Amino acid sequence: MTATDGGPGGSPAKRPVAGDGTSIRPMDVDLSTRYLGLSLASPIVAAASPLTGDADGLRRLGDAGVGAVVLPSLFEEDMLAEDVGLAAGLEEGSRVFHEAREYFPDLAAEKGVADRYLANLERAKGLLEAPVIASLNATSRGGWTRYAKLLGRAGADALELNVYFVAADASRNAADIEAEQLELMSAVCRDAGVAVAVKLSPFYTAMANFASAVASAGAKGLVLFNRFYQPDVDLDNMTVLPRASLSRSADLGLPLRWTAILRPILPEDVSLGLTSGVHTGHDIAKAVAVGADVVMMASELLAEGPGRVQALESALREWLAEHGYGSVSDLRGSVSAASVENPEAFERANYTKTLRSLERLGR
Numbered sequence: 001m002t003a004t005d006g007g008p009g010g011s012p013a014k015r016p017v018a019g020d021g022t023s024i025r026p027m028d029v030d031l032s033t034r035y036l037g038l039s040l041a042s043p044i045v046a047a048a049s050p051l052t053g054d055a056d057g058l059r060r061l062g063d064a065g066v067g068a069v070v071l072p073s074l075f076e077e078d079m080l081a082e083d084v085g086l087a088a089g090l091e092e093g094s095r096v097f098h099e100a101r102e103y104f105p106d107l108a109a110e111k112g113v114a115d116r117y118l119a120n121l122e123r124a125k126g127l128l129e130a131p132v133i134a135s136l137n138a139t140s141r142g143g144w145t146r147y148a149k150l151l152g153r154a155g156a157d158a159l160e161l162n163v164y165f166v167a168a169d170a171s172r173n174a175a176d177i178e179a180e181q182l183e184l185m186s187a188v189c190r191d192a193g194v195a196v197a198v199k200l201s202p203f204y205t206a207m208a209n210f211a212s213a214v215a216s217a218g219a220k221g222l223v224l225f226n227r228f229y230q231p232d233v234d235l236d237n238m239t240v241l242p243r244a245s246l247s248r249s250a251d252l253g254l255p256l257r258w259t260a261i262l263r264p265i266l267p268e269d270v271s272l273g274l275t276s277g278v279h280t281g282h283d284i285a286k287a288v289a290v291g292a293d294v295v296m297m298a299s300e301l302l303a304e305g306p307g308r309v310q311a312l313e314s315a316l317r318e319w320l321a322e323h324g325y326g327s328v329s330d331l332r333g334s335v336s337a338a339s340v341e342n343p344e345a346f347e348r349a350n351y352t353k354t355l356r357s358l359e360r361l362g363r
């Protein structure tokens, strides 16, 4: 990444005050943004989490001025369990985002999963003025196009497709897995009837190539990155423990880096949502500076409550005003890989520079 405009990731130099010489007041800063063709009043989106599956949570997010919400995912495994019985659902269970399923326990346990999801979507639409994005969590093409269509017709403003997959089968190579995923994405994008964003994991061999292929498959946005739950080992019982932990600002580095690399590569009309590790107003400014259209937050809002959105917006307004930006759009992309001719060499140079700076710690 390189600072081209004195943004938060680059030199601390402040931009001058507004063009007419007057200073910008935080209250006058325009936080609006566009995401998946939708107009959002704020770049803060509540990511899929228990908060967005709860009526009170949704109401409070709306009151705090959230830009949009993503509902907790409708899981392929739950649909399978409903369609072909519990056995099929359990067989697929190893791939499931376990901790997240817990947040729709009623959906997971009973029949009528899709109906309940649609009811939840309708409720969310009734409670919020901000756009409501439905979320599908799939691993295979299956019947997803049917559900994508249903959600689009039921009033979802857009869809997020979360392809949560652990490539743990040694007989399948990256090309096979990616081809299957692209087929799924392309079918969902074609049939959804609303814009689709694909939420990716950071674990692809050639991320820039795959991200471009996802955009070519019809995705109107990418969400970078899914957080995988990381199992722990219980030494007392010698078992594997599913472990859910909330993120920290230190987790921001990975999505920040890839947003900066991908923004200039992807077509301009493909939106970018940054998720994982956004906790403060500074984090949001960094995300926007590298080219994100929105940030998607779960951990911070779960820990601090939905009202935190308001405080974050104030912090962002203040930072923007103080640094001479009248709007989120003014800041967007100020720090990016766009001006670097050879991003791979640039990344490698930064890597060696970082290692050398750490060598000093060993002396």
Ligand SMILES: Cc1cc2nc3c(=O)[nH]c(=O)nc-3n(C[C@H](O)[C@H](O)[C@H](O)COP(=O)(O)O)c2cc1C
Pocket (backbone or CB within 6 Å): 047, 048, 049, 050, 071, 072, 073, 099, 100, 101, 103, 135, 137, 162, 199, 225, 226, 227, 244, 245, 246, 247, 248, 275, 276, 277, 278, 296, 297, 298, 299, 300
């Ligand atoms: C408790 C919890 C439940 C989640 N449920 C879902 C889900 O249903 N679907 C999904 O795509 N992501 C889910 N996520 C991931 C979040 O949407 C988000 O992308 C991730 O936590 C990174 O953001 P953060 O660093 O702000 O937590 C969940 C995260 C948490 C912590």
